[in-house]
Amino acid sequence: MSAKIANQATLLRRHGDASDAVSRLRELQRAALEAKSLTDIFGIEGDAAARYFEHFLTMLRPKVVAAEGLHFAVRSRRPARDPINAALNLSYGLLTADALRAVVACGLDPHAGFLHSSGRNTPALALDLVEEFRAPVADSIVVNAFNNGELRTRDFSTVLGTSRIGDRGRKP
Incomplete structure (x- = not known):
């Protein structure tokens, strides 16, 4: 799960406009490595997914979003x-x-x-x-x-x- 969160943070850093979300994803990435149970991992993964998808639209070019009405x-x-x-x-x-x-x-x-x-x-x-x-x-x-x-x-x-x-x- 740590690698998944790391990849989300990297993609968002490269294409998006959400440095605060990237920082939080990096924290969650480290937390996933130290999780004590599967339930903890699922909670961390859910938090990471919510933050990642909250900023997903920032990875699309503003002209594309506006022109396409996305x-x-x-x-x-x-x-x-x-x-x-x-x-x-x-x-x-x-x-x-x-x-x-x-x-x-x-x-x-x-x-x-x-x-x-x-x-x-x-x-x-x-x-x-x-x-x-x-x-x-x-x-x-x-x-x-x-x-x-x-x-x-x-x-x-x-x-x-x-x-x-x-x-x-x-x-x-």
């Missing part, structure tokens, strides 16, 4: 409430699928995780492995795709408060 108040998984969340959901799903294939190719049980619970059809080990790579791989791709104009709000459909990425937005 907003990002809170991280929402299902359903995604805005295009940024929809793009994050897609990138996390693709990253998890790659991790799952790698775990199976190595002959490991994808359901035997450490941090994630292994519920019905939940690849807990793949989800555990993905945590460290969310910010440097998935989040950075989403930030760059919006900043470079590769993803635009017109690439998404929003119906009844749910945002979904369309065919044009999924094309390479």
